[in-house]
Amino acid sequence: MDQLITYSLHLADTTLILAQRNAEWCAHGPILEQDIAITNITLDLIGQSRNFYQYAATLINQSAEAVAEPATEDSLAYLRTEREYKNLLITELPNGDWANTILRQFFFSVFQFGLLEQLQKGSDAQLAAIAEKSIKETTYHVKWSSEWVIRLGDGTEESHQRMINAIHNLWTYTGEFFIPAVYEKDVLPHVDFDALKSAWLEKITEIFTEATLSVPPASFMQTGGKTGHHTEHLGFILTDLQHLQKTYPGAEW
């Protein structure tokens, strides 16, 4: 049960932090149409994270012996600390430019699509149900971000160079997708992470080829997010995110 709670929180934190980052584009996008497009993705991710938090809260409230304050989606999102957050590192990195943002979305969405497919087949009915709803959204995120990778990779000289820089920035954070934490192995005994990784790499290669970009060779990969060892960025994200709840403890909004 504890493992399932932790895993749900990992999924919730990951989607929330990515949403929080993408939301920084709202009102600052490169053109109105794309401002609206990335904000749609942000809203999808917040929706997904709320579903995972609500599930985690239900599990916590069932398992705990008479806690005074039952857990809610907001208590989980707003009152946990940096070390308790279990999001993937890649989600907390600064947005950088549009190339960096859409490439991160592409890496993440392709991974998430494969993962959600597995969750649908998993033994936990609630996770399967959330996955079934989410995968329709993620299908679109993959399509949208793939097209941007191709467009920028095979666009102008400048956009191509910016994509190369983005790959350089982000690649080392993609390994974490496929290195399962203890709680993941426990909740997802049926998932072959190596197979997930091959499928991911295949899709990345396909799109990169069309985008005239090269896939970097296997190299050292950063990890830690899944167990609460984060980059220095997360603290600032949470300071922002949790500002009101921390300043006015116990208030309803």
Place this chain on the structure above:
Amino acid sequence: MELIDLEKKFQEKIDKEIKIEPLDWMPEAYRKTNVRQISQHAHSEIVGMLPEGNWISRAPSLKRKAILIAKVQDEAGHGLYLYSAAETLGTSREQMIDDLHSGKAKYSSIFNYPTLTWADMGAVGWLVDGAAILNQVMLCRTSYGPYARAMVRICKEESFHQRQGFESLIVLSKGTAEQKAMCQDAINRWWWPSLMMFGPKDSESTNSDQSMKWKIKRKTNDELRQNFVDMIAEQVKLLGMTLPDPDLKWNEATKHYDFGEINWEEFWNVVKGNGPCNRQRLEARNKAHKEGDWVRAAALAHAEKRKNKLAKQDLAVA
């Protein structure tokens, strides 16, 4: 046809409530007035995203965060619909945006005020959107077809904006002492600027009003402002809050609320660029547009490449 006859025919159409469409003949001044008004309206939506966008990262619950993002996103959509309507008159969006960024074009001054606390999100929704909606409902019947249609779409979407603002203030008004104070403070700061949104008093105008004659506008500033005061003076009671105007009181004779004098010096100062946030707002818009330039260029370059590739394939097949 002589110009004078064209103008006469045009006015007859307006008088008969026949909408003017993009390809129809229209006086140059009608075209110019519409471009100016629609683009200013569009700019107001886009610049208006900034003060609210300011609180997205700090929204106090996941629900509020989603609502706020959806609202700011709607404003982007509304700006887009309006730019499109103005484009039917022959001015490109790029041109309008350039005019905004250079400081030549105007937008609603209200967005040059800062959003200082979370309660401002509620106050902006309730007061600022409330004032805008009165104007927008009227504009659904404006004489230029594309503008009217854009406004119909906008009004449909906008109806949730004011409601969510008021609802979030209700929550604050029932909350802790700090939240109540935050709520009252936000109302105090946003009340007068909201009244200013309707523009100068009718009595300051001595010329015949072409916009009314052309049915671009159908109500005067003071009419709309009075509607707004009457509406808000009642709603504020439901919050258990007050409006910062000692002269505000019900007038049994006029069946309207009387209210105090607006600080027009402040109004003109903000219009002229001396509001608390004029500079930051334009800088933010300029920055986003400038940093988006290489993105837009790359997308165009790629589209061109793809088109050429397809053309070559067609040739090969032929």
Place this chain on the structure above:
Amino acid sequence: MNIQIRKFYYGDIPEENTGGSTIPQQDSGAQNAWPLWEVFIRSKQGLDHKHAGSLHAADAQMAIENARDVYTRRQEGVSLWVVESTHIHASNPDDADSLYEPAADKIYRHPTFYDLPDEVKHM
């Protein structure tokens, strides 16, 4: 003395009142503006596509996706068409009289032109 002040409204502020700021004009980037597209939406199966508005996009594919993101946020549609605006050809409004008025007196084209006994229902 009559002071002439041009009246204006919310969303219609005269340009001469310098607003905003004095940020020097930068390169407009107009050469990178995306073309304009018209968007048509089928609101549900069985209905025609109807003009919904327009938007900018670099190519047709992106125009469809932008239309999805911009014009169907509230489940307004189940199918989209996009057409680059320059490809739309319109009839000339000056010809309206000669094009459409000749149909006005052909009332025999309408079913209500024909009087039938009440006994004939639903024809």
